[in-house]
Structures are given as C-alpha cells and as structure tokens.
Amino acid sequence: MxxxxxxxxxxxxxxxxxxxxxxxxxxxxxxxxxxxxxxxxxxxxxxxxxxxxxxxxxxxxxxxxxxxxxxxxxxxxxxxxxxxxxxxxxxxxxxxxxxxxxxxxxxxxxxxxxxxxxxxxxxxxxxxxxxxxxxxxxxxxxxxxxxxxxxxxxxxxxxxxxxxxxxxxxxxxxxxxxxxxxxxxxxxxxxxxxxxxxxxxxxxxxxxxxxxxxxxxxxxxxxxxxxxxxxxxxxxxxxxxxxxxxxxxxxxxxxxxxxxxxxEILHNQTVDAMNAGATLDEVVHSVTAPAELLAKPYLKPSYDEPEFVVRNVWRLYGGWYDGNPANLKPAPRADLSREIASLAGGADRLAERARELLAAGEHRLAGHFAQLAADAEPTGEIAHTARAEVFTALEKAATSTMAKGVYAWAAAESQAALDGADRDEHLRLRAAGRTRWAF
Known part of the structure; x- marks a missing residue:
C-alpha cells in the first residue's frame, strides 16, 4: 500500500x-x-x-x-x-x-x-x-x-x-x-x-x-x-x-x-471598498488576494476564485443591486443585444469583434461580445461559431472548476445550436476527450 x-x-x-x-x-x-x-x-x-x-x-x-x-x-x-x-x-x-x-x-x-x-x-x-x-x-x-x-x-x-x-x-x-x-x-x-x-x-x-x-x-x-x-x-x-x-x-x-x-484580506478589502461607496464593478476589479498566498500549494485557485469570493461578500452585505442604475430594472437581454447589434452593424459584426478580441488576449471583452452576438441572433451560425470558439478558449484558460464548468457549458450550447445535436452529448464527448470542437 x-x-x-x-x-x-x-x-x-x-x-x-x-x-x-x-x-x-x-x-x-x-x-x-x-x-x-x-x-x-x-x-x-x-x-x-x-x-x-x-x-x-x-x-x-x-x-x-x-x-x-x-x-x-x-x-x-x-x-x-x-x-x-x-x-x-x-x-x-x-x-x-x-x-x-x-x-x-x-x-x-x-x-x-x-x-x-x-x-x-x-x-x-x-x-x-x-x-x-x-x-x-x-x-x-x-x-x-x-x-x-x-x-x-x-x-x-x-x-x-x-x-x-x-x-x-x-x-x-x-x-x-x-x-x-x-x-x-x-x-x-x-x-x-x-x-x-x-x-x-x-x-x-x-x-x-x-x-x-x-x-x-x-x-x-x-x-x-x-x-x-x-x-x-x-x-x-x-x-x-x-x-x-x-x-x-x-x-x-x-x-x-x-x-x-x-x-480576511478578501473580506476586509471588499467591505472597505463598499464603505467608501464603490460599485460592485469597482470592487470586483480592485480587490485581489496576495500573490504569495495564492502561490501556496494549498491555496491555488483550482476550485473557486478570489473574484468569486468578493462577489459573495458583496451579496452578503449589499444585496443584488450592483451600483449600476440601468441594472435595477434592466431591459430583456435579447432586446439590449439587438439594439447594440443594430448600432454595430449586425450580430455578425459583434461575433467578428469577439474573435478579434480573443486573438488579442482580451478574454473578458471577447466573452461579452460573443454573448451579445448570440443573444442578438439566437440562430445565427456566425454568432454561435464565435461563441463556441470564445468560451472554449476561456474554459482552457480558466484555473477554477467553477469557471471551467460555466464556460464549457456555454460552448456546448453553441456547438449544439450549430449542428442540431444535443448539448449534453457535446459535454460527454468533451469529457471523453473525443470532442469535435476544432478551436
């Protein structure tokens, strides 16, 4: 043994x-x-x-x-x-x-x-x-x-x-x-x-x-x-x-x-920022865990992530309002996406921009644009191709189980929309190392 x-x-x-x-x-x-x-x-x-x-x-x-x-x-x-x-x-x-x-x-x-x-x-x-x-x-x-x-x-x-x-x-x-x-x-x-x-x-x-x-x-x-x-x-x-x-x-x-x-560091920095009047967006992008702690073999962000901890501290003390008044009573996501697509020149242009941002290493922005494209044109082949590509790349780059799961799920949704197959089948193929994704 x-x-x-x-x-x-x-x-x-x-x-x-x-x-x-x-x-x-x-x-x-x-x-x-x-x-x-x-x-x-x-x-x-x-x-x-x-x-x-x-x-x-x-x-x-x-x-x-x-x-x-x-x-x-x-x-x-x-x-x-x-x-x-x-x-x-x-x-x-x-x-x-x-x-x-x-x-x-x-x-x-x-x-x-x-x-x-x-x-x-x-x-x-x-x-x-x-x-x-x-x-x-x-x-x-x-x-x-x-x-x-x-x-x-x-x-x-x-x-x-x-x-x-x-x-x-x-x-x-x-x-x-x-x-x-x-x-x-x-x-x-x-x-x-x-x-x-x-x-x-x-x-x-x-x-x-x-x-x-x-x-x-x-x-x-x-x-x-x-x-x-x-x-x-x-x-x-x-x-x-x-x-x-x-x-x-x-x-x-x-x-x-x-x-x-x-x-304690994540909690206290978040609460201090909230007390100073920061919005959730400002808190999420400013509070960080010390690199020397993240380097410890028992503190690597392999399951959860510090950014998610910050969000949950906010939720505990601050509720669900994030400080953006437009999000208090938002328009349906699809409606907003169609308006943005109209201004940008169509959902295909949003999808193209998502792939450009991905190539430039701007993963977070790429995710936004890929999702906007698919929301604006839910059956669009170009939109879902970009969405599958972007979220597959984000899944590969993520360190935590939680982020990987969400990104892989999104990519499987778009791949299923493209070929008419079952989303769960794409996830099973991926888990078995037989995925057809070519990104």
Missing part, C-alpha cells in the same frame, strides 16, 4: 501534484492507517474512521456512488459495527455512506448507527428536495457532468446540536463545534486527547470556496474566524474534507492561519 502520509509530505513541499490524489489511486487501496487507531478512506469527500471498544466512530461518510466501496473497504479491515457517524455538513459528497451500514445492522438485528449533525442539516435536505431540478442543472454545469441527477432521498441525522456538544464513543473523546463557512450547518470535530482535528471543508487543499457563483450564500468572515480558532488548538494531525492530511503542529497551524488570512 502506498504511504499516504509520505505522499502528503511531498505535496506540502511542492514535490508532488494533488491530481495524483484525485485520480482515485489511494481510494482503490482501501483504508489507510495514518496513526494508531486513525483510518482514512481517501475519496472525493474523505472519510475518517476511528476504532473504539464500542465500535467505529466515523467523521463524514462520503458520496452515494462509492458508499458500497467504503463499506467493503471497512469490512476488509474490521468487523466492528459502525457506532456513530458525524456529518461535517450536508453536502451530498459527505452524507451518503451510512446506508450499507444501516442495512448490515438490520440484517444482524443490531441497533443502526447513530448519525449526528448540526441542526441546520435537516432543513438543508428539505431545501434540496424542493430545489432538486435546479441543483441537478447547476451541478451538471459546474462539474461538466450531463448525466448527473440530484438525489431525492437522504439519510437524516438521528441527533442534532446547535453550538457545541461532546461525544464519548468507547474510549474516544470527541468535541464538536459549529461554525458557518462553506455552509450554515458545518461541524468541526476536535479530538483533544489525540490532538487530531477533523475540519471538514474548512480546508480543502485549494483556495477556500465561499464564492461559488451558483450556490447559496457562504460566509467568508466566519470561515476565517473558525480557521483562527482551529489554528490555536495545537492540533498535530489535520484531517481535511478534501485532499491529503497534514501532519505536524507547525504545518497545521500554518495552513489554517494562511487560509484565514487569505479570506
């Missing part, structure tokens, strides 16, 4: 890439023992198991696609029953692994595992049920996964808590604390006797993601406060929701403190 901690050390030093981890190679090796009585199942959403005299304590449970694999990996190591599982939050990559253990308990005539989460997790599941169609669409787009379908059933927690609570599972002392960050139902687990910190998605080996442009409100300032609290605990082993563990008190403190500083 590959030494996961040795690999994690190389990632910290910049000698190995995290894409090896995300390939699933470590998950296929089963449970990894990080220390005596600490097992990790390194999946997309990590799972941590702690054997006790009363059974297994589990922090996070993974996603539905791999629930059976988690069960099999656990049973390859131990026959001990799952005693208690804690959800770090209600996102679906963390809450779907209990099912096989429930079924096993029923077959054996045993009490099923107790699941514990924050009191906001059940309302989250209810909201997911109400917005299932929307969540299907936005996650298809974000992850370029046209076959994805949002789940309709959830394993609800048996117990909830509000601010903090303490568990004793066998000989294991577990202190749970709530904080808002990526979600409003996040739970942190601190094991003081072991100096182990299970932080959920407060740390994910990427710049933190309180900026997701397609999801509900997130909380950058409170996220940073939680990180500061965690950094002061003296943890010697950090077990994140995504990515590899971090061993060593100095490294744990540094990683958590750097991430807190990253969020």
């Amino acid at each position: 590959t030494d996961l901690l040795d690999y994690a050390d190389k990632v910290w030093r910049g000698e190995a890439e995290t894409r090896v981890y995300h390939s699933g190679v470590f998950r296929r090796e089963g449970l990894h023992e990080l220390a005596d009585g600490v097992w990790m199942w390194p999946a997309f959403g990590n799972v941590y198991l702690f054997p006790t005299r009363d059974g297994l304590f589990c922090f996070d449970t993974g996603e539905r696609r791999t629930a059976a694999d988690l069960f099999d990996a656990t049973r390859a190591r131990t026959d001990a029953r799952l005693h208690t599982a804690v959800y770090s939050h209600g996102h679906i990559d963390h809450v779907f692994g209990v099912g096989p253990f429930d079924a096993e308990a029923e077959e054996r005539g045993l009490r099923r595992p107790a699941v514990l989460a924050h009191e906001n997790t059940p309302p989250r599941f209810q909201r997911y049920d109400r917005t299932r169609g929307y969540n299907t669409v936005i996650n298809q787009r974000q992850f370029q996964s046209p076959g994805f379908r949002w789940p309709s059933e959830y394993r609800y927690p048996d117990l909830t808590y509000r601010d903090a609570t303490t568990l004793r599972v066998g000989d294991l002392d577990v202190r749970l604390r709530h904080a808002r960050g990526e979600t409003d139902d996040a739970t942190i687990a601190w094991l003081p006797e072991r100096k182990i910190l299970c932080c959920g998605d407060f740390f994910i080996w990427s710049s933190p993601n309180p900026g997701n442009p397609q999801k509900v409100q997130r909380y950058a300032a409170e996220w940073a406060q939680a990180l500061r609290w965690m950094a002061g605990l003296g943890a010697e082993l950090l077990l994140p929701g995504h990515g590899v563990p971090i061993a060593g008190a100095d490294r744990v403190r540094t990683a958590l403190s750097d991430t807190a500083e990253f969020l």
